[in-house]
Amino acid sequence: MKVHIIADSACDLPIDYFGERNISFLPLSVEMNGEQLKDQIDIKPKQIYDAMREGSTIKTSQASPLQFKEVFTDLASKEVPSLYVAFSSELSGTYQTAMMIRNEVLEEYPNFELTIVDSKCASLGHGLAVKYASDLSESGRPLGEIEAAVKDYCKKMEHIFTVDNLEYLARGGRISKTSAFVGGLLNIKPLLHVEDGKLIPLEKIRGRKKVFRRIIEIMKERGVNLQNQTIAISHGDDQDAANEMKAMIEEAFSPKDIYINYVGAVVGAHAGPGTLAIFFLNDTI
Known part of the structure; x- marks a missing residue:
């Protein structure tokens, strides 16, 4: 029996992908104008960015215990070996909730094979x-092998972020409001990365063109075998910037593939419109 993959909406894959690959989908939630909305089901990323541009404050919340209970219990009752690739535990309580519900379900179904991987991504x-987990499942790999491979893959994943407006990071407490104000005046664009699951400031650069050139330099410094990788770009409702970044990456590295999609509502609610993020591996798998 193939290992069943579970994922949450913070992975920013289009919702159609989950159906095509028979992956269980767990939506996180956003609160907008007092209304609780399920990510990708009740609201799409562009709606979030449009609302933020108009001044709305967006709050986010993890997948609920009930959502986990329903998905895990259904799979347990069918004795389907399963693996959940979770949003970073440093950015959401979703992983911790999943572990709690897993323990509850195992009390009723002690033979249920369920592994939860904290992606730190x-x-x-x-x-x-x-x-990657889905591809391994489709190839018939056993649960333990998929778990080990996915953990190794996640450790090698680089995240390089930049944002267009520092104000949104200030609202979320990532930087001070004074820094955001001064940065805006000076056209300062921060570069951030993810370190052990946390979003960490990396550099401050003046002007978008210089930021893009610096991203290419960082990819050269950190990336390994980029020509054989699928590199991903996510954007906060700025397709033009994503296309420009894609062209620069193609010219510099000629990767196997470049995948582009929105920064989803959950991450985008904190990073804001104009966010651009690049993802690649720093070692071979």
């Missing part, structure tokens, strides 16, 4: 890990 870095 976000957006399409997380999404590439889900794709």
